[in-house]
Amino acid sequence: MSNSKNKIIELKNVSMTFRDSDTPVLNNISLDIHDNEFVTLLGPSGCGKTTTLRIIGGFATPDTGDLLFNGKRINDVPPYKRQVNTVFQKYALFPHLNVYDNVAFGLRISKVPEKEIKQRVMEMLEIVDLAGFEKRTIDQMSGGQQQRIAIARALVNNPKILLLDEPLGALDLKLRKEMQIELKKIQQRMSITFVYVTHDQEEALTMSDTVVVMNKGEIQQIGTPQDIYNEPVNAFVANFIGESNILPGIMHRDYLVEFAGNNFDCVDGGFEEMEPVDVVIRPEDITIVPASDEVLNGVVETVTFKGVHYEIVVNAYSDYWIVHSTKSANVGEVVGLSFTPEDIHIMKKSEMPKITRYTVGRSEEA
Amino acid sequence: MNKNAKWAAGPYLLWMVVFVIVPLILIGVFAFTTEAPFDLEGNRLTEEEAALLIEEQGEDAVENKTVFTLNHLFEVSEYLPVLLKSAWLALIATAICLIIGYPMAYFMSRFRREWQQVIQMLIMLPMWMNFLLRTYAWMTLLEKNGWINRFLGLFDIGPFNMINTQGAVVLGMIYNYLPFMILPLYSVMLKIENTTIEAAQDLGAGSVRVFTKVVIPLSMPGIASGITMVFVPAVSTFIISRMLGGGTNMLIGDLIDLQFLGNAYNPNLGAAISLVLMVFIILCMSITNQLDNGDEEMEGKML
Ligand SMILES: Nc1ncnc2c1ncn2[C@@H]1O[C@H](COP(=O)(O)OP(=O)(O)OP(=O)(O)O)[C@@H](O)[C@H]1O
Ligand SMILES: [Mg+2]
Numbered sequence: 063m064s065n066s067k068n069k070i071i072e073l074k075n076v077s078m079t080f081r082d083s084d085t086p087v088l089n090n091i092s093l094d095i096h097d098n099e100f101v102t103l104l105g106p107s108g109c110g111k112t113t114t115l116r117i118i119g120g121f122a123t124p125d126t127g128d129l130l131f132n133g134k135r136i137n138d139v140p141p142y143k144r145q146v147n148t149v150f151q152k153y154a155l156f157p158h159l160n161v162y163d164n165v166a167f168g169l170r171i172s173k174v175p176e177k178e179i180k181q182r183v184m185e186m187l188e189i190v191d192l193a194g195f196e197k198r199t200i201d202q203m204s205g206g207q208q209q210r211i212a213i214a215r216a217l218v219n220n221p222k223i224l225l226l227d228e229p230l231g232a233l234d235l236k237l238r239k240e241m242q243i244e245l246k247k248i249q250q251r252m253s254i255t256f257v258y259v260t261h262d263q264e265e266a267l268t269m270s271d272t273v274v275v276m277n278k279g280e281i282q283q284i285g286t287p288q289d290i291y292n293e294p295v296n297a298f299v300a301n302f303i304g305e306s307n308i309l310p311g312i313m314h315r316d317y318l319v320e321f322a323g324n325n326f327d328c329v330d331g332g333f334e335e336m337e338p339v340d341v342v343i344r345p346e347d348i349t350i351v352p353a354s355d356e357v358l359n360g361v362v363e364t365v366t367f368k369g370v371h372y373e374i375v376v377n378a379y380s381d382y383w384i385v386h387s388t389k390s391a392n393v394g395e396v397v398g399l400s401f402t403p404e405d406i407h408i409m410k411k412s413e414m415p416k417i418t419r420y421t422v423g424r425s426e427e428a
Numbered sequence: 429m430n431k432n433a434k435w436a437a438g439p440y441l442l443w444m445v446v447f448v449i450v451p452l453i454l455i456g457v458f459a460f461t462t463e464a465p466f467d468l469e470g471n472r473l474t475e476e477e478a479a480l481l482i483e484e485q486g487e488d489a490v491e492n493k494t495v496f497t498l499n500h501l502f503e504v505s506e507y508l509p510v511l512l513k514s515a516w517l518a519l520i521a522t523a524i525c526l527i528i529g530y531p532m533a534y535f536m537s538r539f540r541r542e543w544q545q546v547i548q549m550l551i552m553l554p555m556w557m558n559f560l561l562r563t564y565a566w567m568t569l570l571e572k573n574g575w576i577n578r579f580l581g582l583f584d585i586g587p588f589n590m591i592n593t594q595g596a597v598v599l600g601m602i603y604n605y606l607p608f609m610i611l612p613l614y615s616v617m618l619k620i621e622n623t624t625i626e627a628a629q630d631l632g633a634g635s636v637r638v639f640t641k642v643v644i645p646l647s648m649p650g651i652a653s654g655i656t657m658v659f660v661p662a663v664s665t666f667i668i669s670r671m672l673g674g675g676t677n678m679l680i681g682d683l684i685d686l687q688f689l690g691n692a693y694n695p696n697l698g699a700a701i702s703l704v705l706m707v708f709i710i711l712c713m714s715i716t717n718q719l720d721n722g723d724e725e726m727e728g729k730m731l
Contacts, residue, residue: 121626141629154623158645165642210545219631428606 068135070223070255071095071118076127078113087280088124089112095223095257100249102258105276106302111259112151115225116277118257119148139403145214151227153208155200155215159188164211168219179313186214189396205232210241211240217248221233223255230265237319241267263303267291275299296409300342307348307383311341311408319408322358322379330408345386347405350374357398362391458699462497465490500700507683507701514680517594518662522600525609525658526651528602533613533650534568534643537620547634548614551607563671570596570672590676600668601658605611608657616650617643652720659716660709 073093076352077358079086087110103111106145116122117129120141128135136144147168155164165186169179189192190210200208216224229245230238246269249256260266266273267287273281274289275298282296294300311321316331321341333339354358360378367390374385378399391397464479468489472479499709534720536547544588554562569575577587620643628642644651664680673679680701687698 119626119630121629140633140634141626142634147540150623150627154621154627155625156627156642160647165630171632171637214665215627215631237548247538279553322485404628 067096067098069094070097070099070131072128072130072133073114073117073258074128074130076124076129078117078122082126084322085279087279088117091127091279091281091310093274093281095255098250098253100246100256100258100269100271100273101274102260102270103274103276104260104263104266104302105282105425106261109271109276110279111276112171112227112246115148115227115257115259117222118249119225120144128210146225147219147221147223148225149216149227149229151231153212155208155211158202159200160196161198161200161203161211163369164200165214165218167215172219177235182218183267185215185366186218188267190214190241206234206237207423208396209233213241213245215294219256219307220252224249225257225258225259228261229258230260237341245269267303267376275302277302281364292407293341294407296411297340299412301341301409304383304401305345307343307345307381309341309343309381311339313337313339319406324358326406327403329403330406333408339413340411341406343383343401343405345373346381347386348385348402349400350376350385350387350389350391351400352394353398357400359396359398362393362395363398365391365393369410432685441675455702457700458495458696459500459703460498460700461497462696463493464495464497466493500697501704502706504700505696507680510678511680511705514663515708515712516667517598517679518601518659519664521605522599522609522655522659524598526601526654529606529609529613529654530647530651531609533617536610536614537617549655551610554603557609560667563668566596566600566603567591569673570599583649591672592676594673594677596672597677597679598671601662601665604668605662608661609654612653612657613647613650616647620646620654632659648720650679651690652716655716656713659712662663663709663712664705 071093072095073091076088076091078088079085091110092339093101093190094319105111113122115360120136120139124136129399131139131144137313156167158168165183169182170331174182183196185194190213192207192210192214195203195207200211203211209229213226213229216226226238226245229242233241245256248254255349258266270287272284273287273290274284276299282308283290283299285293289301290406291303294303294306298307300379302305302350309321311319312331312334312338313319314325315335317328317340319328319330319339320327351357357362358378360376362382363375363377363382364373367387367421371386371388374387374391376383376385376397377401383399385399465473465475467473467481468491472495473490481489536544539547560620567574571577572587572591574591576590580586580588624646625638626643628638631642663679664681664684666679666685669677669679669682684698684701686692686695686706687701
């Protein structure tokens, strides 16, 4: 454990079921969050991301399992005693206070001198690009502005840990990108541990040290963005992190897999002989080449312009393949699909989550 | 569409004119006028002169005319102690209603939905019973040999003198008007989102500061309207004071009642007292309204 940073938050086998419901919202979640780490919870709507944050923030109590802060169990510590601040999904601003007083709220509670409050609040409003709006009431602010007030209100307190529940959801693309960069800068400069929730996979991949992919209250995979993208542990992760071609296949032996009517060399091993598997190939890893016996051939079904690339759907061996290519193709044309053994990702059929451990060494390499 | 919508307000506007504006004007007219005797040349007479003239020349030599006067308003000042007493008792009742009603409304708004409805029913239930009947019921409870004294008598305590006291009047006010405090408070507190409270906790506020910095400021509109809805009927009540206060605890409402329906018949004075009471209430309400938005001004100054 020498190369691993200090664990600041640990969730140990946390499960939770809401009253008057029989399916658990969280099912045996275990997760370590380290000092200064940027952890992103990623998953579809309703998978339990907000609930996980609420447990860390102290607004929900797990039925079973433990929550540790610096190694001490804090299941029963009330929210106001935790060194955690939250940017709530629904902002939860104080409607009776103006912008300035909203941001100053936490500092006033901790009895910071007014002079220092003024300086810190103004600095924070500058960062979220809301300088000059101090006197406005909350209902005079747009949704995106309110969201930025919520970010400022939490950040201004210099928390050890900041929980952010889809903090950029209401912003337009440009502002969103700017705020992503701004947040990442703040996180690194002020050495705050971020636990960030989003269902935007691109945001998760670009900002995080560690991505936690969740589905239906269970963790599917924990890993660096590279791990998650390049080595998804199952079809769900592969599909959720960007579009993917997922095909049924059979592992003949190590490094040889059969799918789409052909045998292919691959780089994965460790499966049983003739084990049924899921094969994942990313759309951008496929190159369109002239049809030949060397490659898989198919008919172009549709071509859609997507800005940076064309999305080309090819019908090959009665499966639809999605290909991202900078070059267009003609509908009805017979083309070849080319990919290398490294582009073929083999996953077990079962959905048992595999955990790739986050280590500092790895993230610093990246 | 818009034009038609405006017409829809017509019936109510008419109603307001006939039953609100006109009576107000009439009260004003009554309050500032009196009947005074004149001789046939149009000279104003004193009461003695009029009596003399009638004696000398008969009824027809004197005619009564309505004239402007401030006398009634001066007369009202004699009753200032009654007004102050009414205001004082109403104030006590309002304060106690607020103290009882505020936590009640708060916890009610945090209960589960089904429970909220049950409690709301229980609060409203007495209001569906006749006001007089409710107050009578208190008489039978508080009487010398009423239910409370009889019960306490079982333990050899009492009997206490409860009916016909100021305390009984205040009790009657609280009992009758408490729902008017709870309901507006409850409805503003329903609007306080749980997440707003959580946000305050998240920023380090314990329960006391969550209360003083979030719940109370956000419920100010409810506090203001609750105070209004209790204080106004309490300050002008006459049934409660008559039934529970006996003859000895006359309030301003009783006084007005006497001028119109009692043996002190003097509608002009009654109108003048009503007018003074109305001005008094408007003054009180403008103070309460300060409560409502005074907060923001204070925050503004702190900046
Ligand atoms: N107070 C509640 N009572 C009952 N069920 C709840 C409650 N809050 C959330 N749930 C359920 O728990 C599940 C997880 O909710 P959660 O808010 O954690 O999802 P999420 O991952 O944050 O989704 P989103 O991306 O839409 O915000 C959902 O199915 C939701 O319906
Ligand atoms: Mg959520």
